[in-house]
Amino acid sequence: MSDERVTLKNGLKMPKFGLGCGAITRENTVCVVNAAIDAGCRLFDCALLYGNEPDVGDALKKVFESQKVKREDVFITTKLPMIGNHPSRVEHFLKKSLANLKTDYVDLYLIHFPVGFEYSEEEVFFPREDGRIKLDYSTDIINIWRAMEDQVKAGRTKSIGVSNFSKEQIQRIIDIATEPIANNQLEVHAYFQQKELRKFCKDNGITVSAYAPLGSPGRREAFIGSQGIPQVMSDPIVAGIAEKHGKSTAQVLIRFLFQDDVTALPKSSSAQRITHNFNIFDFTLSTDELIDLRSLDKGEVGRTFNYLEIFEGLDKHPENPLAPAS
Numbered sequence: 391m392s393d394e395r396v397t398l399k400n401g402l403k404m405p406k407f408g409l410g411c412g413a414i415t416r417e418n419t420v421c422v423v424n425a426a427i428d429a430g431c432r433l434f435d436c437a438l439l440y441g442n443e444p445d446v447g448d449a450l451k452k453v454f455e456s457q458k459v460k461r462e463d464v465f466i467t468t469k470l471p472m473i474g475n476h477p478s479r480v481e482h483f484l485k486k487s488l489a490n491l492k493t494d495y496v497d498l499y500l501i502h503f504p505v506g507f508e509y510s511e512e513e514v515f516f517p518r519e520d521g522r523i524k525l526d527y528s529t530d531i532i533n534i535w536r537a538m539e540d541q542v543k544a545g546r547t548k549s550i551g552v553s554n555f556s557k558e559q560i561q562r563i564i565d566i567a568t569e570p571i572a573n574n575q576l577e578v579h580a581y582f583q584q585k586e587l588r589k590f591c592k593d594n595g596i597t598v599s600a601y602a603p604l605g606s607p608g609r610r611e612a613f614i615g616s617q618g619i620p621q622v623m624s625d626p627i628v629a630g631i632a633e634k635h636g637k638s639t640a641q642v643l644i645r646f647l648f649q650d651d652v653t654a655l656p657k658s659s660s661a662q663r664i665t666h667n668f669n670i671f672d673f674t675l676s677t678d679e680l681i682d683l684r685s686l687d688k689g690e691v692g693r694t695f696n697y698l699e700i701f702e703g704l705d706k707h708p709e710n711p712l713a714p715a716s
């Protein structure tokens with residue numbers, strides 16, 4: 391077990407690994423959350439979009455009531471959905487998340503994605519027309535950030551950050567922020583290491599957390615098809631290192647991020663896999679192994695969340711985070 395934490399710019403300590411709660415199946419949530427707690431995990435990465443905040447909230451409430459751990463020892467992250475990407479809707483959506491999670495505050499509130507989707511009173515998270523997501527082309531990330539800052543002042547979140555933001559977007563927020571960007575949550579794994587963006591974040595005191603640390607194997611097939619997408623969990627170099635340490639490739643990939651100062655957020659709906667995935671504190675990757683793992687980076691080819699395919703028309707949005715830097 392490890393309770394190593396990274397210090398955010400506002401002084402708050404964030405655990406160095408956490409449970410990705412997206413897509414955890416409902417019936418498994420209590421088991422999975424308990425397995426994570428028992429394995430020493432103190433960070434739970436949630437989002438209103440995942441649709442399971444109430445289940446995670448119920449499971450955590452039971453953990454706190456059992457006095458296994460206290461609320462203040464657990465770090466809860468959640469995120470503003472894309473239909474909330476408007477200054478007037480930030481408070482509304484954070485309050486919804488707090489009610490779902492049965493807590494008075496979260497530790498970190500992130501803007502899930504820099505592009506807004508059209509809002510309607512039905513609050514459909516992925517509004518569509520002719521099969522395409524309806525993007526809101528007027529997204530104003532600067533004033534959304536100011537509304538995020540108000541949430542810190544109101545005590546609803548201890549810190550705020552972003553997810554899937556580009557260097558240029560982060561810089562524009564830094565230029566006006568009165569409350570620091572604590573964290574940028576990005577796709578990061580051995581095949582897609584985002585070294586330049588991570589360096590930029592580090593230089594600006596912004597911590598990085600990694601979604602899809604295992605390359606998101608299950609989602610890929612369901613969402614965009616597995617054809618042509620590299621499988622980092624089957625990589626022979628990763629497998630060789632795993633064999634040498636008597637570990638699995640999943641454990642090596644999570645340990646790699648841990649040693650490289652990225653907070654990994656692996657997801658599993660299996661309590662057994664959670665226990666396994668967080669059993670990474672009885673071995674250390676050598677400098678040569680870290681060099682080998684760092685050399686696996688495939689750049690853009692390694693990206694599994696290709697938002698240009700997922701959100702058609704994104705390339706025409708002024709806040710498209712994948713636009714080439716000007």
Ligand SMILES: NC(=O)c1ccc[n+]([C@@H]2O[C@H](COP(=O)([O-])OP(=O)(O)OC[C@H]3O[C@@H](n4cnc5c(N)ncnc54)[C@H](OP(=O)(O)O)[C@@H]3O)[C@@H](O)[C@H]2O)c1
Nearest residue numbers: 410411412553601602603604605606608640656657658659
């Ligand atoms: N900010 C964002 O835009 C964003 C986007 C995506 C995800 N996220 C966050 O990041 C978290 C993780 O991302 P992700 O779920 O896409 O990717 P991931 O953690 O890389 O992969 C999860 C997949 O790996 C499988 N798995 C887990 N442990 C395994 C093991 N030991 N051996 C073999 N397979 C294993 C899981 O299957 P089983 O469940 O069957 O074990 C699941 O299909 C999400 O839950 C969410 O919290 C954030």
